[in-house]
Amino acid sequence: MSTDDLNSPEYKDKIPEELQGTVAITTLDRIYNWGRRNSLWPMMFGLACCAIEMICTAAARFDFARFGMEVMRSSPRQADVMIVAGTVTKKMLPQVVRLYNQMADPKYVVAMGACASGGGPFKEGYNVVSGIDKYLPVDVYIPGCPPTPQALIYGLMKLQQKVDKQSIKEVYREAGKEIPIPVLGPDIMDPRDYDKIREYTLKKAEAEAQAATAAESAQSA
Amino acid sequence: MSEQVVATEQDLLLSRFPEVVKPDERKGYDGYIVDSKALLDFAKTLRDDLGYDYLSSVTGVDYLPEGKMEVVYHAYKTTGGAPLVFKVQVPREKPVVPSLVSIYPGADFQEREAWDLLGIKFEGHPNLKRILMWEGFHGHPLRKDWHEPYYEEEHKPYKSRWPEGKAFRAEDRNPFGKNVDYPAGFDPAKWTPDISDALIYEGLGRIEKPHDDLPTEQIIVNLGPQHPSTHGVFRMVVTLDGETIVDLEPVMGYLHRNHEKIGERNTWLMNMPFTDRLDYLSPMSNNFGYALAVEKLLGVKPPERAEYIRVIMAELTRIQNHIFAIGMFLNDMGAFFTPSLYAIEERELILDVFEAVAGSRMMVNYFRFGGVARDIPEDVMQKIHDLAFERLPRRIDELDRYLTNSEIVRARGEGVGVLTAEQAIAYSTAGPVLRASGVPYDVRRAEPYGIYDRFDFDVAVRYHGDVYDRYLIRMDEVRQSIRIIQQALKQIPEGPIMTGKPQYQHRVPPGESYGRVEGPKGELGFYVVSNGKGNPWRYHVRAPSFINLTALAEMAKGHKVADIVVILGSIDIVLGEVDR
Numbered sequence A: 001m002s003t004d005d006l007n008s009p010e011y012k013d014k015i016p017e018e019l020q021g022t023v024a025i026t027t028l029d030r031i032y033n034w035g036r037r038n039s040l041w042p043m044m045f046g047l048a049c050c051a052i053e054m055i056c057t058a059a060a061r062f063d064f065a066r067f068g069m070e071v072m073r074s075s076p077r078q079a080d081v082m083i084v085a086g087t088v089t090k091k092m093l094p095q096v097v098r099l100y101n102q103m104a105d106p107k108y109v110v111a112m113g114a115c116a117s118g119g120g121p122f123k124e125g126y127n128v129v130s131g132i133d134k135y136l137p138v139d140v141y142i143p144g145c146p147p148t149p150q151a152l153i154y155g156l157m158k159l160q161q162k163v164d165k166q167s168i169k170e171v172y173r174e175a176g177k178e179i180p181i182p183v184l185g186p187d188i189m190d191p192r193d194y195d196k197i198r199e200y201t202l203k204k205a206e207a208e209a210q211a212a213t214a215a216e217s218a219q220s221a
Numbered sequence B: 001m002s003e004q005v006v007a008t009e010q011d012l013l014l015s016r017f018p019e020v021v022k023p024d025e026r027k028g029y030d031g032y033i034v035d036s037k038a039l040l041d042f043a044k045t046l047r048d049d050l051g052y053d054y055l056s057s058v059t060g061v062d063y064l065p066e067g068k069m070e071v072v073y074h075a076y077k078t079t080g081g082a083p084l085v086f087k088v089q090v091p092r093e094k095p096v097v098p099s100l101v102s103i104y105p106g107a108d109f110q111e112r113e114a115w116d117l118l119g120i121k122f123e124g125h126p127n128l129k130r131i132l133m134w135e136g137f138h139g140h141p142l143r144k145d146w147h148e149p150y151y152e153e154e155h156k157p158y159k160s161r162w163p164e165g166k167a168f169r170a171e172d173r174n175p176f177g178k179n180v181d182y183p184a185g186f187d188p189a190k191w192t193p194d195i196s197d198a199l200i201y202e203g204l205g206r207i208e209k210p211h212d213d214l215p216t217e218q219i220i221v222n223l224g225p226q227h228p229s230t231h232g233v234f235r236m237v238v239t240l241d242g243e244t245i246v247d248l249e250p251v252m253g254y255l256h257r258n259h260e261k262i263g264e265r266n267t268w269l270m271n272m273p274f275t276d277r278l279d280y281l282s283p284m285s286n287n288f289g290y291a292l293a294v295e296k297l298l299g300v301k302p303p304e305r306a307e308y309i310r311v312i313m314a315e316l317t318r319i320q321n322h323i324f325a326i327g328m329f330l331n332d333m334g335a336f337f338t339p340s341l342y343a344i345e346e347r348e349l350i351l352d353v354f355e356a357v358a359g360s361r362m363m364v365n366y367f368r369f370g371g372v373a374r375d376i377p378e379d380v381m382q383k384i385h386d387l388a389f390e391r392l393p394r395r396i397d398e399l400d401r402y403l404t405n406s407e408i409v410r411a412r413g414e415g416v417g418v419l420t421a422e423q424a425i426a427y428s429t430a431g432p433v434l435r436a437s438g439v440p441y442d443v444r445r446a447e448p449y450g451i452y453d454r455f456d457f458d459v460a461v462r463y464h465g466d467v468y469d470r471y472l473i474r475m476d477e478v479r480q481s482i483r484i485i486q487q488a489l490k491q492i493p494e495g496p497i498m499t500g501k502p503q504y505q506h507r508v509p510p511g512e513s514y515g516r517v518e519g520p521k522g523e524l525g526f527y528v529v530s531n532g533k534g535n536p537w538r539y540h541v542r543a544p545s546f547i548n549l550t551a552l553a554e555m556a557k558g559h560k561v562a563d564i565v566v567i568l569g570s571i572d573i574v575l576g577e578v579d580r
């Protein structure tokens, strides 16, 4: 990479001619982001079919090492971006959220494919989460079923553009904030929703009781 | 001759079990209906006296209008031939069936699945827990009167979307804006968290005092569901004595995508693209199996050219699956990603062919009832030709040279994860796992489908039953597949690729049908029941990866913890198919 990309445009002319190309004057944000955007390490974490395309993207033909993204980390502690590659099921959701919580800030989420973005072909399934964005903040959505490797690379480049625009202050504002881990009950339960759930089930019970008495009186009449 | 054999078999069964065994006389159905009291004896007779030593598939059907639950079994002889189908019918309110695990251990996971999804109790099952959903989930979702949170209508196409296409999001109708629903009166504050884990830990075997002189403690370790070696979201819970595996329990369902429930709402053709997503590494084979099952019911036969195209595609699928599996297997052995790069390079070329004929690299949706969706263009034909005659044989030899005698592969593979032939049959394993244990059973030979009887190929078989042999089997099979493709390319005629006009809606005559193919992972079967409407009444997948896992604990016991990774890699599972 040449220093031109690194220079802040407003300082460009201030560099003496003999030092141009060797010295760069830039802002902290810019150099910080320059480092981050070129070493976005994804978490090695595949959920379903989309993960196979992710593997292909890492392989010789497409090779996202060209963008500094080839260092797939199996540990969330070492990863910058979680590529949610595949269908998120309710049974898997607590683990996905926990993994997200364990990632170090700043962290990003890419929803790869129709399933991760909105449930995809399996949306109506009883064990399928209709989009990971119901639980985690998503930065980039990549459409496709599965998205081709080209699409994945494009999505990751979009993420790089997002990184470029961030400032250090903003990046760490949310640092350390954890997302409550959903609980497997009769169905998946978000701890933040408990009151709502109680209200709903009470109402449902009442409605059922009413229907039962109505049916009874109809029978006796 | 075969007529007579069948007749005597039937006579024998009916005379030995008077009253309790009856031929299934419903129109379009086959096999026997067995009284649940006689089931164990019946199964024993099948296995010991008639040679049906391989119980391939166990599943349940909810006949809601008749108020019955039915458990359907498909048994085979490992020497080949057609299945023997038998069924047990029980009342819906109290569905209890004796478990066949004592006779056919391979029924283990399948019975658990039927319990989980349909609520059929298997009496005498050693470990009857939920398998795909978690303990505490409300209801048994495959029952016909159980509705999911996003339930709209019984069958597709939904009126709300078609033909006027009033689009809305299912979330907007749900009070939570999510895919959730809770039973009436439920209070989350009083909920004791999920007990599945506790049950698993309790159920694991331990050995008392493994070392006389050492006070040691056995520990329980979880591998997965997020673990780089589990090929997706799969979990193994193991008890360890030092580094040695005492017991293991596979835990699955982390990718349970409700394939069957969705499939029973879909129209017949709509299921085709869904089958791609079962074993997403070999979509063409999945298409093949489903097409066969439905074609049997419809009574159509694809034209010659389509038959050849099907074979070419299915074998290309097998090749790309196996080389990918080998690459990943080397990953598991510790040769991280370099062998995979070689494997994926070849796979990409095959995916190019798929993309050219079907429009998508992975999710091909290529087969149709009575043919295939598109013809192979001339230039793609040339590509396949080059692959089959030039490139692939060369590259397979190259892989072979690099890997087969590599010290690492041999040292970590030989004698590890051994499964004897008897065990392999008893656990209903299929495909490379079965054949590596010395059982030359290949559906393409045992009960040829399509036009497989026309080709000259060997059923690969190896005899040690260890990890190394499973690797070798895949190499052998790739070579055989290349042979088949070469023959098919020489013989393929010109002509139509579809019988009749392409249709969106099929009127499928009532009845049941089981279509099976030799997929890359093993016998892939589709059991479908039609009631004459536009949607399948029952749609069940006999998933080879899932059933092969039944034998995992047996293979792993006594080995070191690092070996399970390799053993699992040698089974070659795909989670989309395990969990469906």
Ligand code: SF4
Pocket (backbone or CB within 6 Å): A048, A049, A050, A051, A085, A086, A087, A112, A113, A114, A115, A116, A120, A121, A144, A145, A146, A147, B277
């Ligand atoms: S978006 Fe499609 S390819 Fe990706 S996980 Fe979902 S079903 Fe599979």
